[in-house]
Amino acid sequence: MDEHHRRNQIFSIIAVACLFLFLLSMHLYADDYQIRILNNIALFIILAVSYNLINGVTGQFSLEPNAFVAIGAYTSALLTLTPAEKQMAFIIEPIIWPLSVIHVPFFLSLIAAGVVTAFFGFLMGFPVFRVRGDYLAIVTLGFGEVVRVVANNTQTITNGPLGLKGLANYTNLWWSWGIAAFTVFYIARLVRSSYGMAMKAVKYDEAAAESIGINAFKHKMLAFTTSAFFEGIGGGLLAHLITTISPTLFTFFLTFNLLIMIVAGGLGSITGSVIAAVVITWGGEALRVVEEPIRLGFIEIPGIPGMRMVLFSLILVLVMIFARQGLMGTREFTWNGLFRKIRAWTHRTAKES
Amino acid sequence: MKRLLVVLLVLTLAFAVMGTPAAAQKKGEPVRIGMYLPMTGGVAAYGQMEHAGVLVANKMQPTVLGRPIELFLVDTKSDKIEAANAVDRLIKKEKVKAIIGEAISGNTLAGGPIADKSKVPMVSPTATNPLVTQNREYVFRVCFIDPFQGEMAAKYAFDVLGARKAAMMIDIGQDYCVGLGNFFAKSFIKQGGKIVAMTYCQTGDQDFTAQLSTIMAAKPDVLYLPNYYTEVALTCKQANELGLKVPVFTADGAQAPELLSIGGKDVEGVILTAHFAKEAAVTELSRQYVANYEKETGKEASGFDALGADAYFLILDAMTRAKSTDGPKVREALANTKNFNGVSGIINVGPDGNAVKSLVLLHVKDGKFQYLATVNP
Numbered sequence: 001m002d003e004h005h006r007r008n009q010i011f012s013i014i015a016v017a018c019l020f021l022f023l024l025s026m027h028l029y030a031d032d033y034q035i036r037i038l039n040n041i042a043l044f045i046i047l048a049v050s051y052n053l054i055n056g057v058t059g060q061f062s063l064e065p066n067a068f069v070a071i072g073a074y075t076s077a078l079l080t081l082t083p084a085e086k087q088m089a090f091i092i093e094p095i096i097w098p099l100s101v102i103h104v105p106f107f108l109s110l111i112a113a114g115v116v117t118a119f120f121g122f123l124m125g126f127p128v129f130r131v132r133g134d135y136l137a138i139v140t141l142g143f144g145e146v147v148r149v150v151a152n153n154t155q156t157i158t159n160g161p162l163g164l165k166g167l168a169n170y171t172n173l174w175w176s177w178g179i180a181a182f183t184v185f186y187i188a189r190l191v192r193s194s195y196g197m198a199m200k201a202v203k204y205d206e207a208a209a210e211s212i213g214i215n216a217f218k219h220k221m222l223a224f225t226t227s228a229f230f231e232g233i234g235g236g237l238l239a240h241l242i243t244t245i246s247p248t249l250f251t252f253f254l255t256f257n258l259l260i261m262i263v264a265g266g267l268g269s270i271t272g273s274v275i276a277a278v279v280i281t282w283g284g285e286a287l288r289v290v291e292e293p294i295r296l297g298f299i300e301i302p303g304i305p306g307m308r309m310v311l312f313s314l315i316l317v318l319v320m321i322f323a324r325q326g327l328m329g330t331r332e333f334t335w336n337g338l339f340r341k342i343r344a345w346t347h348r349t350a351k352e353s
Numbered sequence: 354m355k356r357l358l359v360v361l362l363v364l365t366l367a368f369a370v371m372g373t374p375a376a377a378q379k380k381g382e383p384v385r386i387g388m389y390l391p392m393t394g395g396v397a398a399y400g401q402m403e404h405a406g407v408l409v410a411n412k413m414q415p416t417v418l419g420r421p422i423e424l425f426l427v428d429t430k431s432d433k434i435e436a437a438n439a440v441d442r443l444i445k446k447e448k449v450k451a452i453i454g455e456a457i458s459g460n461t462l463a464g465g466p467i468a469d470k471s472k473v474p475m476v477s478p479t480a481t482n483p484l485v486t487q488n489r490e491y492v493f494r495v496c497f498i499d500p501f502q503g504e505m506a507a508k509y510a511f512d513v514l515g516a517r518k519a520a521m522m523i524d525i526g527q528d529y530c531v532g533l534g535n536f537f538a539k540s541f542i543k544q545g546g547k548i549v550a551m552t553y554c555q556t557g558d559q560d561f562t563a564q565l566s567t568i569m570a571a572k573p574d575v576l577y578l579p580n581y582y583t584e585v586a587l588t589c590k591q592a593n594e595l596g597l598k599v600p601v602f603t604a605d606g607a608q609a610p611e612l613l614s615i616g617g618k619d620v621e622g623v624i625l626t627a628h629f630a631k632e633a634a635v636t637e638l639s640r641q642y643v644a645n646y647e648k649e650t651g652k653e654a655s656g657f658d659a660l661g662a663d664a665y666f667l668i669l670d671a672m673t674r675a676k677s678t679d680g681p682k683v684r685e686a687l688a689n690t691k692n693f694n695g696v697s698g699i700i701n702v703g704p705d706g707n708a709v710k711s712l713v714l715l716h717v718k719d720g721k722f723q724y725l726a727t728v729n730p
Binding site for chain 1: 392394426428430432437446459462463466470471482483484488500525528530532535536539555
């Protein structure tokens with residue numbers, strides 16, 4: 001235990017309180033559009049941080065989050081829809097029996113989403129971790145596709161291509177940010193535990209890790225299942241944020257977005273994932289300005305849709321040139337680090353003056 | 354002298370440009386109409402066509418209630434999350450009075466509840482999933498729905514083609530194909546027909562011979578393909594090679610020039626259900642629109658842009674009848690649309706938000722889509 005433990009704890013509590021006050025003020029004064037963006041940010045923090053656990057921390061390049069998010073979203077949505085709503089939406093084939101009558105509160109449905117997704121992740125881990133590297137990426141990519149096609153064609157469970165709609169808009173600032181905070185806290189603790197150390201060892205050299213007695217397969221599975229659990233919960237939140245889901249939501253592009261976030265933030269850095277999730281989600285909306293027509297007195301430049309994607313790509317290219325490892329590399333934010341920086345800075349300015 | 358002319362020209366132009374906003378302000382504040390469309394991403398082609406249609410329509414009719422119309426476009430990247438963001442942005446930030454969009458059903462399902470909550474009427478040009486308007490007070494559409502298209506195709510196959518045994522091949526990777534295929538099968542069986550072969554493929558497949566062999570063995574009277582143009586064209590090619598001689602029936606997803614360019618001779622005789630055909634332009638508005646569209650863009654008018662224009666005209670019509678741009682009043686007017694002479698035909702809209710309108714049947718003849726018949730509901 002380091003000497004600043006107590007101070008750091010106090011600062012952490014203050015930071016959480018500040019976040020709470022910020023959310024409270026947004027809850028009271030912000031309009032729906034701003035609140036939606038904040039919810040999106042929290043959601044992507046959950047998804048990116050948990051995806052980073054398997055891709056960044058454990059170093060297993062996999063491409064399955066769209067599958068996990070889909071499983072979580074469907075699980076949670078099917079549990080919170082009322083039997084009457086389900087009956088009305090399933091117009092091609094009726095929904096199968098146990099699902100047609102089950103109706104549980106939102107929180108329970110989220111837990112169920114996490115558990116069911118973790119279970120699928122656990123099952124999937126056995127075959128996929130028989131391969132490594134690029135092959136792992138391909139196999140997990142295939143799994144994502146399989147889940148989407150299954151969702152499209154299991155008419156009696158997912159309502160197939162029609163999708164589910166009319167979900168209650170349960171996801172508010174408190175749920176999304178509460179769970180985001182918990183996810184960050186939990187995964188940060190996990191990474192700092194001996195399990196996390198072992199995961200990092202597997203990332204840097206699997207053979208060396210095995211030689212000192214680390215069971216690589218077990219730790220990969222642990223990271224994968226934990227990641228699946230949080231992706232599933234994220235899926236449940238997503239479903240109740242946009243209030244409708246269908247297989248088209250869970251294409252590879254969802255995975256791709258998350259991949260951009262964790263690579264731009266730094267593979268293996270939780271802080272980096274959080275920063276990238278905030279910047280990319282918020283930036284995507286803020287940059288809409290460049291797609292709007294610009295009126296300069298007499299001249300009117302028509303807006304070009306897709307401009308913000310061009311700008312985004314440019315920014316990504318710059319990040320990759322000037323910060324190969326992403327914004328944060330594998331570094332993390334700590335209070336000690338912050339105070340060291342401040343002290344160094346005050347020393348320097350004191351010397352200069 | 355020349356210089357004087359140039360100066361004069363510049364001055365008149367400058368006054369013309371300055372004059373417009375001044376004149377507009379006299380008539381009143383502009384009416385803001387928002388569009389959320391997939392301008393980029395997977396289904397960008399649809400969004401761009403619809404956007405082009407709305408722009409042409411806007412040129413034809415730039416004012417409502419004596420006030421100019423200001424259009425706002427927000428891109429959805431063909432994505433649900435972005436679609437929800439876009440609708441919130443249009444309503445809260447741009448303060449639009451009505452919304453056109455989205456092009457595909459999944460994204461309209463995401464935008465609909467927000468329009469309902471804020472009481473802003475929304476008209477989708479091409480969201481055909483029946484759930485889009487279900488229980489949504491403020492969500493409307495100008496296209497027919499998939500169950501209707503499937504039912505009419507089944508009826509036509511049964512009554513006119515005299516088919517009793519149908520074979521199908523559904524692209525299971527596309528929500529539209531699975532949905533429409535299901536509706537067709539359901540109606541065809543209800544009519545008294547039989548589905549003798551149900552086969553599946555995936556978007557991007559190149560080889561359909563295995564499925565076609567199964568279909569040939571079942572000896573169907575008609576082959577129904579509720580798929581997109583690429584798969585339909587390739588299927589027709591291989592069916593001809595194998596010697597499968599049954600009428601091929603497909604739907605609005607195949608109405609693209611690519612069907613003809615990929616399929617060539619092999620798609621001759623293919624029948625399809627569609628929203629709009631230039632040849633079936635029945636109203637005065639559609640004739641004007643077709644002419645204007647070709648003049649503005651240099652391209653032929655097609656289903657998607659025509660429906661985009663219809664969404665725009667329908668909103669204007671409702672505002673005129675409501676004599677207001679107030680959300681609930683426009684919604685009332687939209688829900689009581691009777692015999693509106695739109696671009697794609699005569700449109701009736703009920704309180705359920707769905708358009709009741711005719712459907713056109715086309716067939717491919719001499720390398721072109723040609724008008725076959727109009728089917729009324």
